[in-house]
Amino acid sequence: MMLRFLTIMIASMSLVACGDPDPNAPKPMLAIKRVHQIDGCEVKWVDNPYGANFYIARCGETVTNTWQRQSGKTQITEATINVNSEAELRKRLAEIEARNKALSKLSAEEKKALGL
Numbered sequence: 001m002m003l004r005f006l007t008i009m010i011a012s013m014s015l016v017a018c019g020d021p022d023p024n025a026p027k028p029m030l031a032i033k034r035v036h037q038i039d040g041c042e043v044k045w046v047d048n049p050y051g052a053n054f055y056i057a058r059c060g061e062t063v064t065n066t067w068q069r070q071s072g073k074t075q076i077t078e079a080t081i082n083v084n085s086e087a088e089l090r091k092r093l094a095e096i097e098a099r100n101k102a103l104s105k106l107s108a109e110e111k112k113a114l115g116l
Contacts, residue, residue, distance in 0.1 A: 028049035028050070029049070030046055030047065030048055030049070031046070031047045032044050032045070032046055032047075033045045033047050039059075040059065041057050041058060041059035042057070042058045043055060043056070043057045044057075052067045053067070054066060054067035055067070061084045061088060062081060062082070062083050062092060063082045064079055064080070064081045065079060065082075066078070066079040067079075103116065
């Protein structure tokens, strides 16, 4: 009987302690933790208290957001690229295709030496 009473008291006290959070408490804000200049691009690492942290890269008029999400035991990297025009997007696609074509000509040892 005493054990049952004690269990009920502990359960009810724990529920009372779970009140609403203080509405006047400051809300967590996004924070830019690191800024780097790489190949003429500005790269920022953003600490996001509401979800996954992410990177923002600004190269000229192009802005790329990159983040990782969990899928089971695997981290999946996702990105969005924002451009001002279709011509800019086609130009970026051509640059990426040229880079990938050049990389495909490298041997496994050359890729390893370059850290790719």
